[in-house]
Amino acid sequence: MEIIHVSAECYPVAKVGGLADVVGALPKYQNKLGHIAKVVVPAYDTKFIRENDFEVTYDAWANYGNNHFQFRVFKEKTNKLGFDLYIVHIQGLTDRPNVYGYADDTERFIAFQIAVLDWIVQWEHRPDVIHCHDHHTGLIPFMVTNSVKYATISTVPTVLTIHNAQYQGQFGWDKLYYLPAFDLWKSGLLEWDKDINPLASAIKCAWRVTTVSPSYLEEMMNNARGLESLLRQERYKCVGILNGIDTEVWNPETDPMLGKSYNIKTVEAGKLANKTALCNVFQLDPSKPLFTFIGRLVDEKGADLLPDIFYTALQQHGDNINVLVLGSGDNWVEGRLNQLKDIFGGKYNAYIGYNEQVSHEMYAGADFLLMPSRVEPCGLNQLYALRYGTVPIVRRVGGLKDTVVDIGDGGFGICHDQTSIWDVTHAINRSIELYNDKKKFKAVRKTMMKIDHSWDRAALNYTELYQILK
Numbered sequence: 001m002e003i004i005h006v007s008a009e010c011y012p013v014a015k016v017g018g019l020a021d022v023v024g025a026l027p028k029y030q031n032k033l034g035h036i037a038k039v040v041v042p043a044y045d046t047k048f049i050r051e052n053d054f055e056v057t058y059d060a061w062a063n064y065g066n067n068h069f070q071f072r073v074f075k076e077k078t079n080k081l082g083f084d085l086y087i088v089h090i091q092g093l094t095d096r097p098n099v100y101g102y103a104d105d106t107e108r109f110i111a112f113q114i115a116v117l118d119w120i121v122q123w124e125h126r127p128d129v130i131h132c133h134d135h136h137t138g139l140i141p142f143m144v145t146n147s148v149k150y151a152t153i154s155t156v157p158t159v160l161t162i163h164n165a166q167y168q169g170q171f172g173w174d175k176l177y178y179l180p181a182f183d184l185w186k187s188g189l190l191e192w193d194k195d196i197n198p199l200a201s202a203i204k205c206a207w208r209v210t211t212v213s214p215s216y217l218e219e220m221m222n223n224a225r226g227l228e229s230l231l232r233q234e235r236y237k238c239v240g241i242l243n244g245i246d247t248e249v250w251n252p253e254t255d256p257m258l259g260k261s262y263n264i265k266t267v268e269a270g271k272l273a274n275k276t277a278l279c280n281v282f283q284l285d286p287s288k289p290l291f292t293f294i295g296r297l298v299d300e301k302g303a304d305l306l307p308d309i310f311y312t313a314l315q316q317h318g319d320n321i322n323v324l325v326l327g328s329g330d331n332w333v334e335g336r337l338n339q340l341k342d343i344f345g346g347k348y349n350a351y352i353g354y355n356e357q358v359s360h361e362m363y364a365g366a367d368f369l370l371m372p373s374r375v376e377p378c379g380l381n382q383l384y385a386l387r388y389g390t391v392p393i394v395r396r397v398g399g400l401k402d403t404v405v406d407i408g409d410g411g412f413g414i415c416h417d418q419t420s421i422w423d424v425t426h427a428i429n430r431s432i433e434l435y436n437d438k439k440k441f442k443a444v445r446k447t448m449m450k451i452d453h454s455w456d457r458a459a460l461n462y463t464e465l466y467q468i469l470k
């Protein structure tokens with residue numbers, strides 16, 4: 001089958017969070033199953049795009065409201081990612097250093113989606129599936145079935161994967177004129193809560209909707225930022241498929257970003273070497289347990305509570321723990337996390353910013369990784385932690401609930417029920433007990449590292465889904 005993934009992010013081309021990891025890995029595993037999986041993303045001004053070779057495969061003009069724009073589709077020449085990568089360049093709109101965060105993001109992603117469909121519609125053949133990811137590509141299912149100019153591809157199945165329903169991309173009806181012509185009586189398919197809502201529209205129009213874990217699908221029926229009733233109505237076409245991880249990128253035995261590589265047999269020495277190096281850089285003490293957090297500093301991740309959680313834990317445990325944070329996001333949280341450095345120097349540090357290399361070093365060097373998320377559609381950090389022998393401390397929610405079993409239930413992680421300071425500091429207390437029980441701690445590390453979360457299984461699940469659509 002030929003599958004074309006359309007996304008705003010793809011690792012290593014452009015990454016903000018977990019969406020990039022999924023789109024950079026799933027197609028590779030689909031190709032291994034004998035499919036032809038391709039990825040198309042906007043041509044941002046990123047390092048990967050600047051440093052790799054692309055050739056033009058399509059060059060055209062597209063209508064855009066009362067105006068038009070020129071776009072070029074480039075293909076990466078060497079297939080180095082394990083799939084055909086296409087980037088769509090629209091001068092002045094896509095060619096910027098960041099993926100999101102501009103005042104005209106709505107216009108940028110509408111233009112991108114139009115360019116993608118203008119390109120696909122003139123192919124000599126039809127793809128078997130157009131697979132859209134999150135709201136940035138959420139207008140595609142509507143446009144494919146309803147826009148007059150895409151009539152020749154209107155029978156191509158579309159699939160939407162919801163990586164995070166917290167973000168829906170709503171915009172006002174004043175921007176409707178950007179969309180290619182369609183019968184106006186179909187406008188209701190774009191609408192949710194008085195706005196044009198790309199995520200809601202995709203839930204209505206895509207042939208199938210997937211979420212990135214089974215538990216998140218169930219939770220969304222009651223908690224999906226206003227989309228609950230829509231999801232309940234469309235439940236029949238939704239399925240939860242748990243994400244995998246790219247075990248070629250996330251492998252402590254071959255990871256080029258680590259100072260010392262290791263495997264299940266050498267995990268103790270390997271982790272200690274990485275921890276020591278990390279602690280040297282961040283002025284921490286490698287003889288004490290190292291608690292970490294990696295991620296976007298936003299409320300859904302429980303980041304607003306982190307400063308108080310760490311303050312309480314560091315007060316309680318005096319000189320017996322280290323904490324290291326890597327993240328960026330909410331300015332207030334960033335500021336408070338920075339302030340803690342002055343209070344707890346030598347046992348606490350924070351890297352405010354985005355750094356792929358430091359994240360790998362932390363998965364390898366940490367003893368524990370905290371994820372006190374309020375909402376977690378799947379979560380990849382805990383899967384990376386497991387593979388790197390780092391014990392995840394997670395709230396029982398979404399994909400965290402589906403992938404981490406508490407040590408008290410014969411498992412390998414530390415779980416808590418609420419995103420609260422009390423719950424998380426209690427979980428930290430339990431983690432210290434585990435850390436001090438050296439025999440058990442070593443056994444837990446080995447158990448975690450044996451778990452297989454590679455994309456092989458999920459890639460098969462997606463194949464089964466596409467086959468229903470044929």
Ligand SMILES: Nc1ncnc2c1ncn2[C@@H]1O[C@H](COP(=O)(O)OP(=O)(O)O[C@H]2O[C@H](CO)[C@@H](O)[C@H](O)[C@H]2O)[C@@H](O)[C@H]1O
Nearest residue numbers: 017018019163295327353354355359376377378379380381
């Ligand atoms: N400051 C920083 N520096 C370096 N690396 C950083 C970083 N901040 C985050 N990362 C990296 O970004 C990724 C985060 O992935 P997650 O899946 O945990 O969250 P995210 O909310 O972005 O993804 C959404 O989509 C994914 C994919 O479907 C779901 O798993 C998830 O639940 C959903 O919220 C990881 O690779 C992590 O290492």
